[in-house]
Amino acid sequence: MSTIDMGKRSRRGPVSLSADALRQHCVSVRLNAAELALLDENRGRWHRGEWMRMAGIGKLPPSIPEINLKVWASLAQVASNLNQYQVAINCGKAKGYPPDVLEVLRDDVQLLRRELIGASSGDGEALDDERHE
Numbered sequence: 001m002s003t004i005d006m007g008k009r010s011r012r013g014p015v016s017l018s019a020d021a022l023r024q025h026c027v028s029v030r031l032n033a034a035e036l037a038l039l040d041e042n043r044g045r046w047h048r049g050e051w052m053r054m055a056g057i058g059k060l061p062p063s064i065p066e067i068n069l070k071v072w073a074s075l076a077q078v079a080s081n082l083n084q085y086q087v088a089i090n091c092g093k094a095k096g097y098p099p100d101v102l103e104v105l106r107d108d109v110q111l112l113r114r115e116l117i118g119a120s121s122g123d124g125e126a127l128d129d130e131r132h133e
Contacts, residue, residue, distance in 0.1 A: 068116040075113045082106040 029052070031039065043051035054060050086102045088094040
């Protein structure tokens with residue numbers, strides 16, 4: 001029977017911030033009903049305080065139209081299918097398509113998906129929900 005050392009438990013939760021990164025200062029603001037409604041309309045999914053902090057330091061997230069998000073999601077299936085076709089061709093299970101054509105088409109779909117959400121080619125990698133070998 002082993003003994004459990006409680007002093008060496010694994011830590012759960014977010015990583016602690018350095019002293020420089022801790023947000024220790026609080027700024028309070030009062031809004032009338034119209035201003036609050038405008039704030040709520042503009043903030044989207046963000047909490048009020050988070051959105052106001054981002055707006056105050058000039059780092060608001062990009063505004064992506066809802067239709068672009070829907071198309072981006074639907075193109076994920078297209079990209080996945082293209083990848084499966086490419087794998088089948090490479091394994092010799094499918095014939096008749098030059099592999100480089102599907103690879104170019106798949107890359108074009110990924111580029112279109114990144115452009116729909118306003119991400120550059122480098123930024124989109126973190127946003128892509130598929131990984132192609």
